[in-house]
Amino acid sequence: MNDSPLGLFITWTVYGTFLPGDARHWRHRIGGEQPSSAGLQRWHQERLVHPVILLDNKMRQLASDSIAEMTDFRDWTIWNIQARTNHVHVVVSAPGYAPALVRDQMKAQATRGLRRSFPVFVDRPVWTTKGDIQFLDTEADIETCVRYLSEAQDRKGRDQ
Template structure:
């Protein structure tokens, strides 16, 4: 098993028997992931995730319907936009006094490992909102920079936290 695979498995709570639920009393951090608008639609050939149904197989008909329903073009961040989004996340975490362990903004998604005093859905919402504000200030404003939702993984152990950090910091394609 490769280093990147081990880091991914660890970051996704594989050391924990409850990776999608908060531990008692509270997690050490969260691995938050969100995609750019339109970059991974339901039915995608790579597979996709349905909240209540888990991993789903590719479905070309569903993918075409999702593409037709999009209200804006697919977003791919350029290198300058990635820097702006990352800095917005760093600044907001510092302002809120949240511990940002790692952040990595790619062309079509963002990963952040954060410890915060709020529910992770609210942390995710705020990070996306502040990255949007900064991108709109610096670039041509868009209605939608990000997909509607995102992924939240509870990092319930030291090993899971370290795995999440390593995954975000070292296991991403650097193109």
């Protein structure tokens, strides 16, 4: 019996963005979706050790390409990758692999690529720790996430 989900919808954020308390939304690792809190967000902002560096178009493309290269090597199926200025979304199927390992390997590969090409990322974090992983158990779930990444991200009026 295979207990692996059909796919994974993985999201992680750029260092210093979507901090706890963020008015757009934020997720607690255990408690899930949380309400905004300006005081909590300010508290976390004041404790950032490095400046926030949003990804420009070249950085976004390099992060996407690095992830695609690694997942191809691992023989995982990438359904969609969207590297945005302040976060990355990936819809992937990686049967037999622990979801956290899949996320961490993709983040590490994107980090290597960015640090190799953009010295500003050397000796500092690129991403926040961990990230969100949602299980996709049906083809319809995968299709919905792919459509969201392909269409809804830009319609939301958020960052590119």
